[in-house]
Amino acid sequence: MSVYDFSAKNSKGEEISLADYKGKVLVIVNTASKCGFTPQYEELEELYKTYGERGLVVLGFPCNQFAAQEPGTNEEVQTFCRLNYGVSFPIFAKGDVRGETAQPLFKYLTKEKGFKGFDENHPVAKPLMDALQKNFPEYLEGDSIKWNFTKFLIDRKGNVVERYEPTTTPKAMAKDIEALL
Amino acid sequence: MVKVYSMTSCPWCVKAKKYLDSKGIEYQNLNIEEDEAARIACQQLSGDLMVPVITANDKDYVLGFDKEKIDALLGIAG
Numbered sequence: 704m705s706v707y708d709f710s711a712k713n714s715k716g717e718e719i720s721l722a723d724y725k726g727k728v729l730v731i732v733n734t735a736s737k738c739g740f741t742p743q744y745e746e747l748e749e750l751y752k753t754y755g756e757r758g759l760v761v762l763g764f765p766c767n768q769f770a771a772q773e774p775g776t777n778e779e780v781q782t783f784c785r786l787n788y789g790v791s792f793p794i795f796a797k798g799d800v801r802g803e804t805a806q807p808l809f810k811y812l813t814k815e816k817g818f819k820g821f822d823e824n825h826p827v828a829k830p831l832m833d834a835l836q837k838n839f840p841e842y843l844e845g846d847s848i849k850w851n852f853t854k855f856l857i858d859r860k861g862n863v864v865e866r867y868e869p870t871t872t873p874k875a876m877a878k879d880i881e882a883l884l
Numbered sequence: 885m886v887k888v889y890s891m892t893s894c895p896w897c898v899k900a901k902k903y904l905d906s907k908g909i910e911y912q913n914l915n916i917e918e919d920e921a922a923r924i925a926c927q928q929l930s931g932d933l934m935v936p937v938i939t940a941n942d943k944d945y946v947l948g949f950d951k952e953k954i955d956a957l958l959g960i961a962g
Contacts, residue, residue, distance in 0.1 A: 783948035784894035786916055786923070786933040 705861030706731070709808040711764070712796040719795070721808070721861075727760045728883045729857035730876070731812065733800040733848055734763045743852045744790060746873035750880065751792040757884045758859070761792035764809070766800045769851045801847045809848060812855045816866035817846035825870035858883050886911040886958065889926040889937040892918075896949040900936040903951065907960050911938075 706729070707722040721729075732747060751761045800809040821828040831850060835842050842849055854867040856879055864883065867876055888904070888911045890897035904911050914922035916935060923933065929945055930937050938954055939945040946953040954960070 782896050782950060783934045783936065784891055784896060786891060786935070 704811070706808065706811070706857050706863065707861045709811060711798070711806060711808055714794055714796055716796065721762075724760055724762070725861065726859050727758050728754075728859055728880060729855075730759065730761045730873075730880070731808070731855045731857060732761065732763055733766045733809070733851060733853055734794070735765075735769065735851035743869075743873055748790050748792065750873050750877065753877075754880055754884060759880060759884065763790070763792060763794040764800060764806070765794060765797045766851070767797060768799055768801055800853075801842070805848075812863055812866070813846045813848060815863035816855060818849065818868070819866070821849075821868050822870040825872075828870045831869065856880065856883070886938065886940050887914055887942070888912070889914050889916050889922060889929075889935050889939075891916060891935050894935055897936040900938060900949045900954070903949070903954065904938075907958075909958060909960070 707720070707725060710718050710720040713719050730747070730750065732743075734744065747761050747763070751759060753759075798806045800806065801813075805813075821832060823829070835849065850869045852869045854871070854873065854876065855863055856865040856867070856876065858864050865876075865879055886904070886909055888897070888901055890901065890913055892915060901911070901913065914926070916923040916926050916933060925942075926935065926937055927933055929939060929942065930947055934947055936949060937945050937947050938957065940958060944957060946957050
């Protein structure tokens with residue numbers, strides 16, 4: 704089994720098989736619609752632009768499950784949204800990524816690569832952890848997706864190679880991506 | 885007239901507008917996703933496309949949902 708066994712609806716509602724991306728290196732990411740960790744949008748776009756020619760595709764899966772929830776009132780956490788322009792990588796239809804209603808692809812991804820903790824050096828790690836413990840302790844259980852911008856790296860054969868939590872910036876994935884290209 | 889630059893799927897914009905509602909402040913809601921003129925005006929005012937942006941005079945503004953700053957900008961008594 705590989706990610707090629709899964710499909711998802713694109714923004715037009717058409718069913719797209721991930722097998723369409725056979726032979727590509729993929730970054731699959733659950734995105735916030737427009738809020739929170741927005742710099743990651745820009746960095747993902749940068750990765751796509753930098754490595755696209757060599758075979759990288761970024762696939763964005765917008766999810767509302769975390770959208771209306773802010774990770775606490777810590778000053779480091781932003782209280783605004785940025786209008787995103789110029790994201791040229793494919794964005795799929797909105798759908799769930801955690802819990803029973805999660806899309807099959809994300810159930811598979813989280814089964815393949817479990818949760819290994821946040822990078823505590825990232826400035827958002829602590830407020831995010833605090834907010835999860837306080838408001839959504841069940842999110843911390845198991846291998847489920849914890850928050851927006853959890854990223855999965857897929858090799859050219861469809862194997863799930865690595866999982867990166869929201870506290871890892873897309874830029875920090877560049878080395879791993881290059882190794883697969 | 886107070887203006888609130890906002891986006892549809894922005895929880896902070898909802899919070900900011902609810903806050904103004906709770907203080908009985910009337911405002912004009914300008915959606916920068918749907919309204920190009922609003923988008924340009926917002927960019928000119930704040931130099932970026934982040935919302936909510938609240939302004940009363942098209943010069944001074946508050947970016948983000950920050951009650952204290954909104955109070956100060958609009959002269960709301962705490």
